[in-house]
Amino acid sequence: MKQLAQNESNSFHFLKEVIDSFIDINPENFIKNQIEKGLPNFDSVFKKFQEELGVFGFGDLQVKKIYENILRQSKA
Numbered sequence: 001m002k003q004l005a006q007n008e009s010n011s012f013h014f015l016k017e018v019i020d021s022f023i024d025i026n027p028e029n030f031i032k033n034q035i036e037k038g039l040p041n042f043d044s045v046f047k048k049f050q051e052e053l054g055v056f057g058f059g060d061l062q063v064k065k066i067y068e069n070i071l072r073q074s075k076a
Contacts, residue, residue: 022056027063030052034049045067049063
């Protein structure tokens with residue numbers, strides 16, 4: 001992915017930023033950390049996700065799927 005980040009692209013204007021962010025911060029880990037910090041519901045987790053990881057371009061349904069998977073795993 002680091003090699004891919006070096007390529008400039010007219011189609012993917014923020015490719016380098018997204019790859020750099022992904023390498024540094026995994027979206028699943030970020031969401032799990034927000035839950036562990038005590039954010040009470042999906043809406044608050046999604047708001048924080050958009051504030052800090054908005055560069056990923058994830059929509060609410062994508063983040064909700066990750067959120068629900070984390071909740072299921074924690075109950076198992």
